[in-house]
Amino acid sequence: MKFLADAMLGKLARFLRIFGYDTIYASDLIDHYHTNPVPDKKINEYAVRSNRIVITKDLQFYKEIKENAILIEGEGVYNYLNQLKRKLNLDYDFNMEKTRCSVCNTTLKKVNNKNSIEEFVKRETFKNYNEFFQCTNKRCQKVFWNGPHIADIIRKIQNMTEN
Ligand SMILES: [Zn+2]
Structure with a gap:
C-alpha cells in the first residue's frame, strides 16, 4: 500500500x-x-x-x-x-530493514563500516550505537539508528491504539 x-x-x-x-x-x-x-x-x-x-x-x-x-x-x-x-488495517511494526528515509522516502541500506558514517551523526550517537542504516539517495544520505526516539514513537502508538 x-x-x-x-x-x-x-x-x-x-x-x-x-x-x-x-x-x-x-x-x-x-x-x-x-x-x-x-x-x-x-x-x-x-x-x-x-x-x-x-x-x-x-x-x-x-x-x-x-x-x-x-x-x-x-x-x-x-x-x-x-x-x-x-x-x-495498517500495522506499525517497526523494522529497520523496511524503514524508508523519513526525509526523502528512499529505501535505506545497512551500514557495513560504521566509520563511513561518522561525519553524519553526533559524537554520542556514534559512540553508543553500532547498527546504522543510511538513505541510498546520494543527495540525502541521512543516517538512521534504532534509538530512544524510535522507542518513544512506538510507545505513543501503543498508548493511542489501546484507548
Ligand atoms: Zn533520504
Missing part, C-alpha cells in the same frame, strides 16, 4: 516512512510540477499514476476523489496514525 499525504500532513508522511510505508508528501511534488502549492488535480493525477492512496484532511478534495482517498480528521500525528490503522 502506497500513499500520497496531502499538504499539512508532512509529519504523518515522515512517520509512515519510518514504518516502511512508501509515502510521497504533496510538497515533494512542488519541484516536479514547478508550482506551489501543487493543485489538487495534479496531486490526484500523480497519486493515480503511481498507484497511491491520497490521505487528506480536506473534505472538499476528498469528495472529489473518494474512491482513491482516505479522509482523516482532528489533530495530531498519533491520532492520524490511529485513524489509518482503523480504516486501512
